Amino acid sequence: MSTDSAVNIVEISKMRKLNDARRDWERRHCSNSPFRLEAYGSSSSVDFGSVEGSPIDVRRGLALRAQIAKGDQYMTTQTPKAISNSKFYNKSATKKASNVGTSNNSPLPGTHNSTRLSSGSQESLSPRPCSVEDEILEGFADSPDGNGEDTVLKEGPCYLKTKTDRFKEHWVVLNGNEIFCYRNAHDSVSRVMHCLAGTFVKEIDDEKCPDTKRTLYPVKIVLPPNKSRILYFVSREEQKSWLSSLLSAMGFSNLYDFYELGRTLVKGQFGMVKLATHKVSGVQAAIKTVMKANMRPVEVFQQRREIEVLKMCQHNSIIRLIDLFENSDTYFIVLEYMQGKDLFDYIQKRDFSLPEQRVQELTYRICLGVQYLHEFGIVHRDLKLENIMMSDSSDLASPKIVDFGLAKIIGPSNTASEPFGTLGYVAPEVLQKQPYTFSCDLWSIGCIIYALLSGSLPFDHENQKETIRMTLEDPLVFDLPCWDDVSDMAKDLITKLLVKDPKRRLSLNSAMEHPWFSKVRAKHAESSQLLADRRC
Secondary structure, three states, rough: OOOOOOOOOOOOOOOOHHHHHHHHHHOOOOOOOOHHHHHHHHOOOOHHOOOOOOOOOOOHHHHHHHHHHHOOOOEEOOOOOOOOOOOOOOHHHHHHHHHHOOOOOOOHHHHHEEEEEEOOOEEEEEEOOOOOHHHHHHEEEEEEOOOOOEEEEEEEEEEEEEEOOOOEEEEHHHEEOOOEEOOOOOOOOOOOOEEOOOOEEEEEOOEOOOOOOOEEEEEEEEOOOOOOEEEOOOOOOHHHHHHHHHHHHHHHOOHHOOOOEEEEEEEEEEEEEEEEEOOOOEEEEEEEEEEEOOOOOOHHHHHHHHHHHHHHHHOOOOOOEEEEEOOOOOEEEEEEEOOOOHHHHHHHOOOOOOHHHHHHHHHHHHHHHHHHHHHHEEEEEOOOOOHHHEEOOOOOOOOOOOOOOEEEEEOOOOOOOOOOOOOOOOHHHHHOOOEEOOOHHHHHHHHHHHHHOOOOOOOOOOOOOHHHHHHHOOOOOOOOHHHHHHOOOHHHHHHOOOOOOOOOOOOHHHHHHOOOHHHHHHHHHHHHHHHHHHHH
């Protein structure tokens, strides 16, 4: 997962070589950065004063994941506005590009973008395979219909402030979702270029030019994680016009246009979770609001990583990410609404006593979710009762894994070494800062089974140092009276999961094939077969 800046500030030429263009295309279209997925959307007239604090959806491509998972490659085709007569449009570069094997009927580069398309554009989804070179070259070629149209949406004069607080006039061009700043209108090489995918606009105060005493009206473009670019215009009308065009290129969407927010469900250190209702479908959702200003850089990184993992995961035992909105100050993470609380609260309301058969069902569902994660190379690293949410408070509620802030993607032959986790659930090798893999999640599952059957953790003490010592040194014991009513097969599974040597610890597949799960495993296989038959 990339932690580099999602927006690259580079200077490019219209005559750049194909390999330079290819690297730029891959950087903007193939990155796993949380800000990289591009989205276009229609944006109505927006009052400049209302932009600050409005959630901006920079990734509305989640609806296409099901199609992508089926192996379909959907490209967008459109005929944008004309720039062939623009002063800086390089016809020779276009001719050179078209001579390298591109077709005049090929569409311009497309992205997996939102279903909310720009107003007035003629777009359609078509499963058309397209090479990287074709897409790059087509961006320099004449339009498919031969009328000389390309993707410049807007161009005009603006001012940029220098390091010495002087204002210099430039010529700014909005081309698709990229913005170019030229020193003069007739220049062919830009001084500054920004990709607007994952960027935001923010309101700032007007300024006066010290030389001319003229008031300049700014539009601030925030470039995550910590850069910005301010464009100054000579009139309020130009400012609002450029603001509207920039919002459209960024894929602006307002959270409150889609959801009606209700009561607060939970309050935390960095924000809160509110109950919300989708205005069209009426489906309830939980919107997690996270304030960036209160977070350290490592915490911002963990939040982005959680979002990336949730975007990948589509499983009944994992909390589902419905949508994501974001502005320069806040994340608005739309999750499926879980009416029940966490698994700790679930067993607490039942006096920490669950039938063994119910524990089998809950644990097996958790194992299915962890198995799904491990197949994607994701190790959770913080499995515990508090990170398992229940669909409701009934006796038939389903568990779902949440909180992927400490999760990490590792390869089959790779390891991790960071000491992440929660005392009482964390594996010995993690405490010792030894290289570890997916087996640390198996230790946590063993602790969860132990807690569900006994109401206590296997290695726990009010003193943290003593908890660490017990985890590293003490043997596993079943000394509480409640264990007299627990089957030997359950104890056998727990014993094989809570082995201090990770190389001798039971694997996840072996754990799910353990005799203790035989009944629930057969029941799950039967229900899966019925579901498959219905789909057929």
